[in-house]
Every structure is written in C-alpha cells, then in structure tokens.
Amino acid sequence: MDLLNTLVDKGLRRALPSREEALAVLATTDDELLDVVAAAGKVRRQWFGRRVKLNYLVNLKSGLCPEDCSYCSQRLGSKAEILKYTWLKPEEASKAAAAGVAGGAKRVCLVASGRGPTDKDVDRVARTIDAIKSENEDVEVCACLGLLSDGQAERLRGAGADAYNHNLNTSEATYGDITTTHTYADRVDTVQKAHAAGLSACSGLIAGMGESDADLVDVVFGLRELDPDSVPVNFLIPFEGTPLAKEWNLTPQRCLRILAMVRFVCPDVEVRIAGGREVHLRSMQPLALHIANSIFLGDYLTSEGQAGRADLDMIADAGFEVEGTDQVTLPEHRGGGCGSVCGSADEAPADGTRSDERSDAVRTDTVRTADAPGEARTDLVAVRRRGAGTDLAPNA
Numbered sequence: 001m002d003l004l005n006t007l008v009d010k011g012l013r014r015a016l017p018s019r020e021e022a023l024a025v026l027a028t029t030d031d032e033l034l035d036v037v038a039a040a041g042k043v044r045r046q047w048f049g050r051r052v053k054l055n056y057l058v059n060l061k062s063g064l065c066p067e068d069c070s071y072c073s074q075r076l077g078s079k080a081e082i083l084k085y086t087w088l089k090p091e092e093a094s095k096a097a098a099a100g101v102a103g104g105a106k107r108v109c110l111v112a113s114g115r116g117p118t119d120k121d122v123d124r125v126a127r128t129i130d131a132i133k134s135e136n137e138d139v140e141v142c143a144c145l146g147l148l149s150d151g152q153a154e155r156l157r158g159a160g161a162d163a164y165n166h167n168l169n170t171s172e173a174t175y176g177d178i179t180t181t182h183t184y185a186d187r188v189d190t191v192q193k194a195h196a197a198g199l200s201a202c203s204g205l206i207a208g209m210g211e212s213d214a215d216l217v218d219v220v221f222g223l224r225e226l227d228p229d230s231v232p233v234n235f236l237i238p239f240e241g242t243p244l245a246k247e248w249n250l251t252p253q254r255c256l257r258i259l260a261m262v263r264f265v266c267p268d269v270e271v272r273i274a275g276g277r278e279v280h281l282r283s284m285q286p287l288a289l290h291i292a293n294s295i296f297l298g299d300y301l302t303s304e305g306q307a308g309r310a311d312l313d314m315i316a317d318a319g320f321e322v323e324g325t326d327q328v329t330l331p332e333h334r335g336g337g338c339g340s341v342c343g344s345a346d347e348a349p350a351d352g353t354r355s356d357e358r359s360d361a362v363r364t365d366t367v368r369t370a371d372a373p374g375e376a377r378t379d380l381v382a383v384r385r386r387g388a389g390t391d392l393a394p395n396a
C-alpha cells in the first residue's frame with residue numbers, strides 16, 4: 001500500500017504524517033491489518049529494536065477522588081467496588097515496588113488518586129522515592145499525582161523522580177464530555193510544568209470512550225506537540241459503577257490500528273500498551289508488541305492484570321526481549337531516556353486497569369466484540385484484590 005510505504009518512510013525519518021494519513025490508518029480493513037502491523041513494526045524496530053520495557057504500577061492512594069472523570073473507577077460517585085485506602089507509607093510502597101523490580105520492571109510508577117497533590121503530599125512522595133531508590137538505585141521512578149501547582153514538579157525532580165505522568169486522555173473537543181471538574185488545558189499545563197522541571201514527560205490517551213477517529217487523531221497530534229518521552233495507550237476498561245460501564249466498543253483489530261497510528265505519529269517515542277491490554281487485545285497481545293515497545297507488568301491500579309510470568313513468557317515467545325537497566329530506552333537523539341534526560345505512568349490513569357490467571361477475564365470463549373455493544377462485561381474485568389493496600393502478595 002502506498003499509504004503504508006509513505007508512513008514507514010516518514011517514521012524512519014521522524015517526519016510527521018498528515019492528519020489524513022493518520023485517519024487512513026484507522027480506516028484500514030481487516031484484510032490490511034497484518035500489513036499495518038508489519039509497517040508499524042519496521043518503525044518500532046528502527047528506534048527500539050526488539051526491546052520491551054516493563055513498568056510497574058504502585059497505587060499509593062486508591063479511590064475517594066473528588067474529580068469526576070467518567071472513565072475512572074476512583075471518581076467522585078463511583079459505585080465500583082474497588083479497594084479504597086489512603087496514602088501508603090513509604091516502606092509499604094517500597095515493598096510493593098521491589099516486587100515489580102524483582103519481576104523485571106525497569107520503571108516504577110507511583111500513582112495517587114486526587115485532583116493534585118498538596119505540598120505535604122509531595123513531601124510524602126519524596127520520602128517514598130527515597131525509600132525505593134535506596135533499595136533499588138537503578139530503578140526509574142515516575143510520579144503520577146494529578147495536576148501540579150507551581151514548584152511541585154521541581155520538588156519532585158529534586159527528590160529523585162525521573163518522570164511525571166499526566167495523560168491528555170481524549171481530544172480537546174470532547175474533553176468536557178468526559179470530565180467537568182478540570183479541563184484539557186489544565187492537563188496540558190501540568191505536562192508542560194513537568195517538562196520544564198526536567199522531568200521526562202509521560203502523557204497518553206484512553207481509547208474506547210465513544211470518541212471518533214478524528215478525536216483519536218486530534219489527541220495524538222496534541223501529544224506529539226507536547227513532545228512526551230512516553231505515550232501510554234489505554235483501552236477503556238468499562239468498570240461497573242462508572243458512567244462508561246457499557247462502552248464495550250473496541251475489538252483487538254481496532255486496538256492494533258490505534259497503536260499503529262500512535263506509532264506513526266510518535267515514531268521515536270516509548271509507546272506503552274497500558275490499561276485494557278488483556279481485556280481488549282486478548283489473544284492478539286503478542287501482535288501489539290510489534291508496534292509498542294513498553295507494557296505494564298502485573299496489576300493495574302484498581303483491576304488485575306495477566307500474571308507477570310505470563311507477560312514474560314509472551315514477550316519471549318513473540319521473539320522480543322525485556323529491556324534491562326543497563327539499556328537505554330529512547331534513541332540517542334532523544335537523550336537515551338530516563339536517568340539521562342528524564343522519566344512516565346499511566347494515570348495509568350488513575351484508572352489504569354489490568355487481570356491474571358485471570359483466566360476468566362481473558363478467556364476467548366467469553367469474548368465479546370463490537371457487534372454486541374452496550375452490555376456490562378463483569379466477566380472480563382477483575383477488580384484488584386491483592387498487592388498494595390492489601391495483605392496479599394502483589395502480582396509481578
């Protein structure tokens with residue numbers, strides 16, 4: 001296809017595709033899908049080889065948020081039966097982080113629900129970063145604490161944070177339909193504050209919230225303009241008890257097209273498959289590794305992910321390798337990645353969501369597709385009941 005040849009050529013040169021080209025990727029047919037994956041794979045291999053970076057989420061504070069993000073199980077008024085707890089102690093967070101690092105994670109993402117941190121919260125996270133780095137000095141730490149006030153990004157950087165995550169989530173035009181308690185501009189401002197403080201900016205999106213192809217292209221072009229080092233791509237996990245509980249409108253094919261579009265628009269950036277990987281890509285997850293160069297290991301913030309061991313086996317079986325702490329993530333022209341320029345996190349999204357021998361959740365015989373929209377799918381979403389905030393061992 002001329003389209004794919006053009007996109008590969010541009011991706012290898014870090015040239016920006018046109019909006020029409022990005023839209024055309026989303027409009028490709030199932031017959032063309034493997035060609036789309038192969039084309040995105042060429043760009044991925046140019047900048048990231050066959051490496052897969054593993055990231056590990058630690059939910060420092062879960063639920064009870066005053067904001068109303070419709071996709072989030074921790075939102076104001078959420079009826080989702082998630083774990084709810086206030087700030088973990090630094091040593092508790094450090095213990096949870098250590099499990100992820102032992103499982104192969106190179107980056108730990110410290111996430112807290114809420115509109116944004118108080119200065120006291122920033123101090124608490126600074127102590128947590130110190131506790132984590134004193135145990136594992138090579139680990140990259142990304143904070144994801146919501147909207148930042150002046151000076152907070154600098155304080156986090158000074159405390160040893162490598163990165164800051166704040167997702168744009170959806171297009172500016174539809175932002176008000178998803179959240180009313182803050183704006184798209186507020187989110188842009190926080191990403192810019194993180195950047196300006198020398199933190200590696202991590203900012204991504206959530207697909208599957210009823211947005212149009214044009215909205216998806218808009219948010220990805222908006223992200224490219226902000227120039228984050230990492231872009232988490234979340235696929236909505238429609239949590240029971242949230243306003244988007246019935247938005248089951250993604251297929252594995254659609255997810256692959258979205259990832260490919262992100263790769264073509266942001267060719268040399270860490271593209272991370274975030275929440276919803278197991279639920280929406282299901283048995284097509286290994287194909288997505290040909291496009292994205294990063295995933296979360298273990299559980300998500302409020303839902304369970306595939307067993308950590310299954311992730312490692314999948315990476316090896318698909319012919320990829322886990323990126324080590326001695327390997328730089330980003331290409332040289334971007335500074336090589338965390339530690340040198342940086343740092344990431346999926347507010348992973350404060351809704352980021354994953355499931356294990358979650359055999360129930362990924363069973364292909366129960367899979368639904370976009371042809372049966374509108375039903376709740378409690379069989380595909382397992383609420384997290386282990387790890388941080390519980391007495392049970394984490395999944396890593």
Ligand code: SF4
Binds near residue numbers: 065074112351
């Ligand atoms: S995404 Fe973050 S700010 Fe929005 S409701 Fe969830 S925890 Fe609160």
